[in-house]
Amino acid sequence: MVNLILEECMKKGLLLDKEVFGMLSGLGEDVALEVVGILDGVGVRVVTRKIFDEHPDKFGKYFGKVEVVKSGDVKLLSDIKFKSGKVEVGDFVRHFRARYEAIREIFISNFDTASQHKNLQAGNLSSIRRIGVNSGVYSIIAMVTSKRITKNKNLLLEVEDLTGNSIVLVNKENRVLFEEARNLMLDDIVVFRVSGSSDMLFANEIIFPDAKLESERFGDADEYVAFSGDFHVGSKNFLESSALKFIDWLNGEVGDERQKAIARKVKYLFLAGDCVDGIGNHPGQERFLNIKSCRGQYRKLEEILRKIRSDVQIVMCAGQHDAVWVGEPQRTVSDKWAPGLHRMENVRLVTNPSMVDVDGFKILMYHGASINRFIDEMSDIRTSVGHGNPTRVVKEMLKRRHIAPTHGLMDYVPCEEKDGLVIGDVPDIVVTGDQHRAEVDSYNNILLVAGSCWQSITPFEEKIGNIPDPCKVPLFNLKTREVKIIDFSEDAVKWEEGDDLVCDLRRGENV
Numbered sequence: 001m002v003n004l005i006l007e008e009c010m011k012k013g014l015l016l017d018k019e020v021f022g023m024l025s026g027l028g029e030d031v032a033l034e035v036v037g038i039l040d041g042v043g044v045r046v047v048t049r050k051i052f053d054e055h056p057d058k059f060g061k062y063f064g065k066v067e068v069v070k071s072g073d074v075k076l077l078s079d080i081k082f083k084s085g086k087v088e089v090g091d092f093v094r095h096f097r098a099r100y101e102a103i104r105e106i107f108i109s110n111f112d113t114a115s116q117h118k119n120l121q122a123g124n125l126s127s128i129r130r131i132g133v134n135s136g137v138y139s140i141i142a143m144v145t146s147k148r149i150t151k152n153k154n155l156l157l158e159v160e161d162l163t164g165n166s167i168v169l170v171n172k173e174n175r176v177l178f179e180e181a182r183n184l185m186l187d188d189i190v191v192f193r194v195s196g197s198s199d200m201l202f203a204n205e206i207i208f209p210d211a212k213l214e215s216e217r218f219g220d221a222d223e224y225v226a227f228s229g230d231f232h233v234g235s236k237n238f239l240e241s242s243a244l245k246f247i248d249w250l251n252g253e254v255g256d257e258r259q260k261a262i263a264r265k266v267k268y269l270f271l272a273g274d275c276v277d278g279i280g281n282h283p284g285q286e287r288f289l290n291i292k293s294c295r296g297q298y299r300k301l302e303e304i305l306r307k308i309r310s311d312v313q314i315v316m317c318a319g320q321h322d323a324v325w326v327g328e329p330q331r332t333v334s335d336k337w338a339p340g341l342h343r344m345e346n347v348r349l350v351t352n353p354s355m356v357d358v359d360g361f362k363i364l365m366y367h368g369a370s371i372n373r374f375i376d377e378m379s380d381i382r383t384s385v386g387h388g389n390p391t392r393v394v395k396e397m398l399k400r401r402h403i404a405p406t407h408g409l410m411d412y413v414p415c416e417e418k419d420g421l422v423i424g425d426v427p428d429i430v431v432t433g434d435q436h437r438a439e440v441d442s443y444n445n446i447l448l449v450a451g452s453c454w455q456s457i458t459p460f461e462e463k464i465g466n467i468p469d470p471c472k473v474p475l476f477n478l479k480t481r482e483v484k485i486i487d488f489s490e491d492a493v494k495w496e497e498g499d500d501l502v503c504d505l506r507r508g509e510n511v
């Protein structure tokens with residue numbers, strides 16, 4: 001049969017790529033020849049899968065191809081200017097100054113609009129230098145530079161703004177405020193409402209910049225965004241067959257009519273980093289790799305992503321395992337390592353983090369290296385949720401309008417002009433990866449999505465007690481805000497716990 005297909009193609013002057021040849025070989029002989037006949041009428045010479053995607057009316061019935069609906073563009077909103085050349089001490093000073101000014105702007109805009117701070121307006125703010133020797137009541141925007149418990153068990157904070165520094169005492173008797181202050185991280189920038197003088201200030205209230213939308217956004221298009229990443233291609237633990245099940249489903253090749261109806265509406269796929277396992281991420285990693293070159297891992301990733309129908313727009317950032325310097329913000333993966341991904345028309349490589357517009361939704365994508373740092377630093381999170389609740393950490397980032405506030409806790413790089421880790425505009429959706437467990441939550445009308453992974457538990461995860469929950473894909477409908485988490489970890493596709501919408505992955509056979 002294979003020869004027959006090739007002979008027929010040669011007669012008609014058609015050149016098939018490897019993928020198309022595989023697809024035709026999977027059909028019966030008569031059907032394959034019928035498809036070749038139709039291809040002849042399309043007027044192309046080199047046949048790639050894209051031809052099938054572009055003509056669903058002609059080829060949909062052969063490959064289970066879904067109807068192509070044109071979707072809006074992906075627009076990159078963030079504009080991180082990376083510094084070229086050597087980073088010097090002055091760059092770090094500029095970095096912190098830029099951060100302070102950006103968060104100050106956020107406070108001032110909050111005070112202009114937020115009803116909860118009626119008694120606090122930009123005009124009431126004081127700089128530390130203007131606090132005199134006479135006792136008074138002040139509001140200052142300041143960065144926390146040190147934090148310690150005194151002999152009397154009160155909390156003593158050293159704080160500074162662009163004009164000077166001071167000491168703020170938080171009394172242990174004010175339990176709510178004390179707890180809030182205990183969870184302040186070094187380098188957090190907050191408003192302190194204080195009383196006292198330049199010798200010593202006493203905290204009355206702590207206000208975070210916070211992020212809030214007045215209402216949830218609903219889009220016009222009845223389309224879904226799928227959130228994934230952390231494939232770890234190249235790792236021996238990469239769950240390739242499960243990842244391919246997901247792609248089969250995305251392409252409408254498996255599932256019942258209800259499931260295909262949803263699959264055909266998936267127009268965007270966000271991949272939040274760690275799509276490859278990388279090389280040399282930790283000592284001894286080589287023992288756990290089955291692809292031991294960077295380019296080889298990205299070639300394999302490309303092969304996998306090319307199986308996805310071409311009308312799905314894929315937005316991908318780097319993570320800690322990618323071939324990019326680990327300091328954040330991270331650049332895009334370069335074409336030196338992943339030339340094939342750069343050539344894919346439906347793949348958009350973006351920085352980590354990035355803010356992207358999809359149908360009017362601002363989507364902040366961040367891989368999530370700082371999540372573990374928050375867990376280590378904040379006793380509240382560590383004791384209540386441990387590693388089990390990545391979106392809980394994202395709430396802390398939004399509250400601070402910063403992705404990784406504390407200097408020294410993780411690698412970062414100062415950029416030109418701005419601190420690239422400040423959360424400037426309030427996003428509609430925040431998507432993260434890194435923790436390998438899917439989760440969906442919301443915060444002040446902002447949807448929070450944590451991606452799962454396609455890698456079984458690694459020795460490192462076992463050691464730190466981070467138990468992954470692989471092969472889950474959160475989906476979000478832009479028009480209805482419906483959220484589903486699909487589970488590809490078993491033979492059947494499961495929608496969510498307790499849902500009866502389950503289909504068998506064997507083609508065409510439904511449970």
Ligand SMILES: [Fe+2]
Nearest residue numbers: 230274434453
């Ligand atoms: Fe990962």
